[in-house]
Amino acid sequence: MSDTTLQTAAEEAVDKSRSRPLTRWLPGSAIGWLVPALLIAVWELLSRLGQIPANVLPAPSAVAAAAVRLTASGELQHNIGVSALRALSGFVVGGTVGLIFGLANGLSALSEKLTDTTLQMVRNVPHLALIPLVILWFGIDEEAKLFLVALGVFFPIYINTLHGIRSVDPQLVEMGRIYGMGSWELFWRVILPGALPSMFVGLRYALGIMWLTLIVAETIAASSGIGYMAMQAREFLLVDVVVLSILIYALLGKLADSIARLLERLSLQWHPAYRR
Amino acid sequence: MNAVAAAISRREGRFPSAAPVQAHGNARGVPVTLRGLAKSFGPKQVLKAVDLHIPAGQFVAVVGKSGCGKSTLLRLIVGLEQATAGRVLIDAEEGRPSGARIMFQEPRLLPWARVRGNVEVGLDRSLATSERRLKAQDALAEVGLDDRGDEWPAVLSGGQKQRVALARALAGHPRLLALDEPLGALDALTRIGMQRLIESVWQQQGFTAVLVTHDVAEAIALADRILVIDEGRIAADLPIDAPRPRHRGDPALAALEGRILDRLFNDQGSGI
Numbered sequence: 436m437s438d439t440t441l442q443t444a445a446e447e448a449v450d451k452s453r454s455r456p457l458t459r460w461l462p463g464s465a466i467g468w469l470v471p472a473l474l475i476a477v478w479e480l481l482s483r484l485g486q487i488p489a490n491v492l493p494a495p496s497a498v499a500a501a502a503v504r505l506t507a508s509g510e511l512q513h514n515i516g517v518s519a520l521r522a523l524s525g526f527v528v529g530g531t532v533g534l535i536f537g538l539a540n541g542l543s544a545l546s547e548k549l550t551d552t553t554l555q556m557v558r559n560v561p562h563l564a565l566i567p568l569v570i571l572w573f574g575i576d577e578e579a580k581l582f583l584v585a586l587g588v589f590f591p592i593y594i595n596t597l598h599g600i601r602s603v604d605p606q607l608v609e610m611g612r613i614y615g616m617g618s619w620e621l622f623w624r625v626i627l628p629g630a631l632p633s634m635f636v637g638l639r640y641a642l643g644i645m646w647l648t649l650i651v652a653e654t655i656a657a658s659s660g661i662g663y664m665a666m667q668a669r670e671f672l673l674v675d676v677v678v679l680s681i682l683i684y685a686l687l688g689k690l691a692d693s694i695a696r697l698l699e700r701l702s703l704q705w706h707p708a709y710r711r
Numbered sequence: 712m713n714a715v716a717a718a719i720s721r722r723e724g725r726f727p728s729a730a731p732v733q734a735h736g737n738a739r740g741v742p743v744t745l746r747g748l749a750k751s752f753g754p755k756q757v758l759k760a761v762d763l764h765i766p767a768g769q770f771v772a773v774v775g776k777s778g779c780g781k782s783t784l785l786r787l788i789v790g791l792e793q794a795t796a797g798r799v800l801i802d803a804e805e806g807r808p809s810g811a812r813i814m815f816q817e818p819r820l821l822p823w824a825r826v827r828g829n830v831e832v833g834l835d836r837s838l839a840t841s842e843r844r845l846k847a848q849d850a851l852a853e854v855g856l857d858d859r860g861d862e863w864p865a866v867l868s869g870g871q872k873q874r875v876a877l878a879r880a881l882a883g884h885p886r887l888l889a890l891d892e893p894l895g896a897l898d899a900l901t902r903i904g905m906q907r908l909i910e911s912v913w914q915q916q917g918f919t920a921v922l923v924t925h926d927v928a929e930a931i932a933l934a935d936r937i938l939v940i941d942e943g944r945i946a947a948d949l950p951i952d953a954p955r956p957r958h959r960g961d962p963a964l965a966a967l968e969g970r971i972l973d974r975l976f977n978d979q980g981s982g983i
């Protein structure tokens with residue numbers, strides 16, 4: 436009885452792979468790139484046919500040519516490096532402070548009473564609204580960008596760390612105490628792993644805000660970086676460089692998100708939702 | 712109620728703390744004594760002056776209506792709650808008992824630790840890693856899960872998770888094991904298997920066992936003695952002398968079950 440069911444199940448599996456040639460030839464991760472590639476091909480085609488005017492949207496090949504040109508002059512690498520460094524340093528500063536406050540307020544009622552109301556009030560000020568003030572304070576120096584990115588990153592990390600710790604199953608905490616865990620062991624073995632899924636949500640949210648803040652800040656007040664490169668190109672009507680800048684932002688954002696996802700999958704292996 | 716108090720003091724006289732352990736027990740169990748134990752949550756008095764002596768190695772079952780304070784009693788015994796009045800003496804000593812373990816209806820396993828890691832939670836922190844591993848493996852073998860040590864808890868069935876929780880509780884060789892409806896969430900067949908497992912580890916290890924259950928048949932199958940809690944007091948204290956292993960469907964046990972159920976549902980009926 437069970438033999439025949441097994442056999443049919445196996446046959447079904449074979450049939451499925453036959454009826455889906457796409458999944459047989461492409462590894463799973465490549466399928467996601469199929470639609471973007473198709474879009475680019477259509478875009479190129481329409482540009483060549485003259486359907487999209489080059490001063491509105493240059494062809495992908497023109498954007499690629501701009502990339503080659505700027506790479507050869509060293510401008511592109513320099514600006515990417517500057518932007519990535521700003522993003523990273525702002526993220527580290529804001530993320531660290533957010534993590535510290537999130538942990539402190541999640542673990543200590545006193546700390547929460549002392550600071551949470553203040554932080555929630557500050558949260559209601561959109562950080563990008565501070566740009567004029569920040570320019571007055573720092574001019575267009577690096578501190579301005581660092582400050583804005585750090586502020587933007589702070590809240591998602593803070594809120595989600597706090598929420599993660601608060602939502603740790605109290606029954607597990609009680610279990611830890613019954614089995615004689617001290618505060619330190621309880622934190623590492625019960626509270627932190629329990630808070631981790633929520634902290635990753637905060638991390639990915641923070642990465643999105645990080646790029647968004649940087650784009651705005653670099654576009655308005657900078658003398659280097661991808662955003663500056665785009666604004667310069669706009670003045671000289673170099674649409675291809677403007678489009679290139681936008682694409683680079685998109686790729687950097689995607690890269691950051693992929694790294695976060697990878698970390699998430701590695702550290703949440705126990706979680707049925709992340710198991711493969 | 713004076714009659715009950717008198718009965719309790721008579722019982723205490725019968726089981727002085729220095730009493731020799733019972734035939735099936737060994738030196739590992741601890742005696743538990745409650746003196747005038749009371750617990751209130753705000754204005755609500757849950758337990759009123761409970762006096763009780765449990766000799767070392769005895770298996771006691773606690774039954775009673777839902778909300779009558781069974782879990783509270785158990786949590787007081789293992790030191791998870793502070794008594795409003797009265798004392799808990801474990802091995803004639805007061806304070807949080809270190810050799811006590813408690814199992815709940817939920818397995819309370821760490822989802823992010825493998826099965827073996829969860830069992831190691833129950834071991835002494837000062838042991839070497841290799842020794843911890845070995846002992847955890849022994850405890851898993853004891854509950855019949857020696858081949859599941861490398862799994863995540865999420866892939867186990869409810870009964871298997873509860874067996875891991877039992878292995879964790881047993882790993883440190885407790886002298887007192889409190890069980891708060893540990894089988895309440897399991898299906899009937901799994902439950903019978905677990906009852907046999909609990910009985911056999913208790914017979915081997917000789918710890919003192921206090922089992923809270925809503926299943927009177929379960930209490931009768933496992934316990935040396937059944938306590939019926941009502942109105943915050945021990946309303947009945949019944950020794951069960953039937954030999955082990957006990958057979959379900961034994962007419963004498965069935966009659967006893969009927970009497971206990973009557974006692975639970977009919978407050979005036981004090982025929983026991």
Ligand SMILES: Nc1ncnc2c1ncn2[C@@H]1O[C@H](COP(=O)(O)OP(=O)(O)O)[C@@H](O)[C@H]1O
Nearest residue numbers: 752755757775776777778779780781782783784
């Ligand atoms: N931490 C608590 N705070 C307030 N009331 C509680 C608490 N724990 C238990 N109680 C109350 O004490 C009574 C007994 O609870 P419990 O011991 O859990 O009953 P049982 O286990 O017999 O069903 C219930 O009325 C319950 O609402």
Ligand SMILES: [Mg+2]
Nearest residue numbers: 781782783891
């Ligand atoms: Mg209960």
